[in-house]
Amino acid sequence: MASLNRCIFLNKTPISSSCSPLSLKRHSESLKLSSVRSERNDRVLMESSLKDSVLELDPVSAVNDGILDLYGEVMAMEDQGVTPWTVSVASGYNLLRNPHHNKGLAFTDKERDTHYLRGLLPPTVISQDLQVKKFLYRIRQYQVPLQKYMAMMDLQESNEKLFYKLLIEHVEELLPVVYTPTVGEACQKYGSIFRRPQGLYISLREKGKILEVLRNWPEMGIQVIVVTDGERILGLGDLGCQGMGIPVGKLSLYSALGGVRPSACLPVTIDVGTNNDKLLNDEFYIGLRQKRATGQEYKELVHEFMAAVKQNYGEKILIQFEDFANHNAFDLLEKYGKTHLVFNDDIQGTASVVLAGLVAALNLVGGTLADHKFLFLGAGEAGTGIAELIALEMFKKTNTPLEDARKKIWLVDSKGLIVSSRKESLQHFKKPWAHEHQPIQDLVDAVKDIKPTVLIGTSGVGRTFTKDVVEAMAAINKKPIILALSNPTSQSECTAEEAYTWTEGRAIFASGSPFDPVEYNGNVFVPGQANNAYIFPGFGLGLIMSGTIRVRDDMLLAASEALAAQVTQENLGKGLIFPPFSNIRKISANIAAKVAAKAYELGLAGRLPQPKDLVKHAESCMYTPSYPNYR
Numbered sequence: 001m002a003s004l005n006r007c008i009f010l011n012k013t014p015i016s017s018s019c020s021p022l023s024l025k026r027h028s029e030s031l032k033l034s035s036v037r038s039e040r041n042d043r044v045l046m047e048s049s050l051k052d053s054v055l056e057l058d059p060v061s062a063v064n065d066g067i068l069d070l071y072g073e074v075m076a077m078e079d080q081g082v083t084p085w086t087v088s089v090a091s092g093y094n095l096l097r098n099p100h101h102n103k104g105l106a107f108t109d110k111e112r113d114t115h116y117l118r119g120l121l122p123p124t125v126i127s128q129d130l131q132v133k134k135f136l137y138r139i140r141q142y143q144v145p146l147q148k149y150m151a152m153m154d155l156q157e158s159n160e161k162l163f164y165k166l167l168i169e170h171v172e173e174l175l176p177v178v179y180t181p182t183v184g185e186a187c188q189k190y191g192s193i194f195r196r197p198q199g200l201y202i203s204l205r206e207k208g209k210i211l212e213v214l215r216n217w218p219e220m221g222i223q224v225i226v227v228t229d230g231e232r233i234l235g236l237g238d239l240g241c242q243g244m245g246i247p248v249g250k251l252s253l254y255s256a257l258g259g260v261r262p263s264a265c266l267p268v269t270i271d272v273g274t275n276n277d278k279l280l281n282d283e284f285y286i287g288l289r290q291k292r293a294t295g296q297e298y299k300e301l302v303h304e305f306m307a308a309v310k311q312n313y314g315e316k317i318l319i320q321f322e323d324f325a326n327h328n329a330f331d332l333l334e335k336y337g338k339t340h341l342v343f344n345d346d347i348q349g350t351a352s353v354v355l356a357g358l359v360a361a362l363n364l365v366g367g368t369l370a371d372h373k374f375l376f377l378g379a380g381e382a383g384t385g386i387a388e389l390i391a392l393e394m395f396k397k398t399n400t401p402l403e404d405a406r407k408k409i410w411l412v413d414s415k416g417l418i419v420s421s422r423k424e425s426l427q428h429f430k431k432p433w434a435h436e437h438q439p440i441q442d443l444v445d446a447v448k449d450i451k452p453t454v455l456i457g458t459s460g461v462g463r464t465f466t467k468d469v470v471e472a473m474a475a476i477n478k479k480p481i482i483l484a485l486s487n488p489t490s491q492s493e494c495t496a497e498e499a500y501t502w503t504e505g506r507a508i509f510a511s512g513s514p515f516d517p518v519e520y521n522g523n524v525f526v527p528g529q530a531n532n533a534y535i536f537p538g539f540g541l542g543l544i545m546s547g548t549i550r551v552r553d554d555m556l557l558a559a560s561e562a563l564a565a566q567v568t569q570e571n572l573g574k575g576l577i578f579p580p581f582s583n584i585r586k587i588s589a590n591i592a593a594k595v596a597a598k599a600y601e602l603g604l605a606g607r608l609p610q611p612k613d614l615v616k617h618a619e620s621c622m623y624t625p626s627y628p629n630y631r
């Protein structure tokens, strides 16, 4: 009976062509199916060996539940009066234990009768709205953020639709719970709070078997993978296998913010060991207890993974690299950008969001991007990624040659200002930023000398925008733009309060992790959140819905412009250079539309013909977490 717990995966007929015979066999064995029949042209019926555990869903709700991938085709067939699918899933006790289908107390009396739930629930029937209210009340009772996080994870694993409805409807309150900053603490303590696996773990022990490992995952129609190797989790450093919290959190946002079906999302952690001695000595650590494999051994494992993903899911699977260390991130993006649909969130997603904020900020400070001067603290993925995209936008918008555009951008790393005399010893991704200048060690001196209008923190090191630094920015600029992007809050280069106080309320400030509004001199300042969460969910949706096969910089620029266009005069009036997260689904639909349009324009979109209204199309593709009626 327990084996009937899993839902049955169907795809378009013939079933053996869309999932390998091996995995079909595996599913049918574990589900003890008495028959797997293909009827008429496209109709598939699966029955379980126990007649009373069959539940039929209509195609539309099945699509919404993520059982079927090919929603467009299903809808088209519906329009023609054909009901192409019959899907069977477990009912009764197993239905209550199935996070995708469970409705808890919201199962109606009729559903309780039809699906063998009578007596398994207390008599009351409540609405999903009331469930949201109840759960929110419960979350608010917890004082400790990590407790809130764990309660949310429990909900995700017991009632997925309720989790997403709650997250979507209270996104501003709950984003800091399931995402930065709390997810950072969750990763640090992942070993001790670990309950159930939420993604795939691919360690060195799985070498040679990665394709098999992918096929162990219970969902078939995967469209997006977020993968980390845990080496640079936020600004917290090497958290090894416990970095899994990040792909899990990012993919929750793919569904909540971008409307990608939860069952189409696969979190992956590649475990090649960790150099974090604290974790290696922690009895609750869940990863391989060894130092990180590097060089050939590392490359081979990642390569096997990348090849297996393409083999198993096809060319259109989106792979988002997340929180890899600098020394791997650039190379992986460069290498797999040519053969796979890959996107590095820390290099490209962060760049796209920051560029949008800067373009919006021009409305407050005046001029074009080329009229400004930028100074970064931190020359890793985020720093150089943002710098390059700013230069590209200057080139595209004002025809400033790329070399000249780059000269308006200066980067400081742990050794001081990046200048040409350091060129020989610089990593390749820093070289474009090594301009002619005498060496400067200190950030304050660099601010005074370079005189930037924009100061951007991507250092991963907290409180590095000291009072002297911020005051120096305030002395040069009427409205200094200060972005403290490192995450989580503990690693932010300065706090919102510091930025507003030290500039006497003149700063245009945004940070990677959220800060509360600040009162200064009788005025309330609301800081913006410059986080890649604005971009990657909509960006991913745009790629997926257009069937795009490669990412291009022009798509990042398109996403950035779409985000900047969502900043209203009202937002700007409050000093905000990003729109509120409460509008994020609309923002994501707009980003998706612009990204898809660019993909079609570049001839990289595989889903033809191009829909006429891409915003409407994006909205129609978006997952919504309301409960279906089970007939």
Ligand SMILES: O=C([O-])CC(=O)C(=O)O
Pocket (backbone or CB within 6 Å): 180, 233, 234, 235, 323, 345, 346, 486, 487, 512, 531, 532
């Ligand atoms: O996860 C976040 O909040 C933003 C991000 O990608 C990072 O800091 O690495």
Ligand SMILES: [Mg+2]
Pocket (backbone or CB within 6 Å): 234, 322, 323, 345, 346
């Ligand atoms: Mg990241």
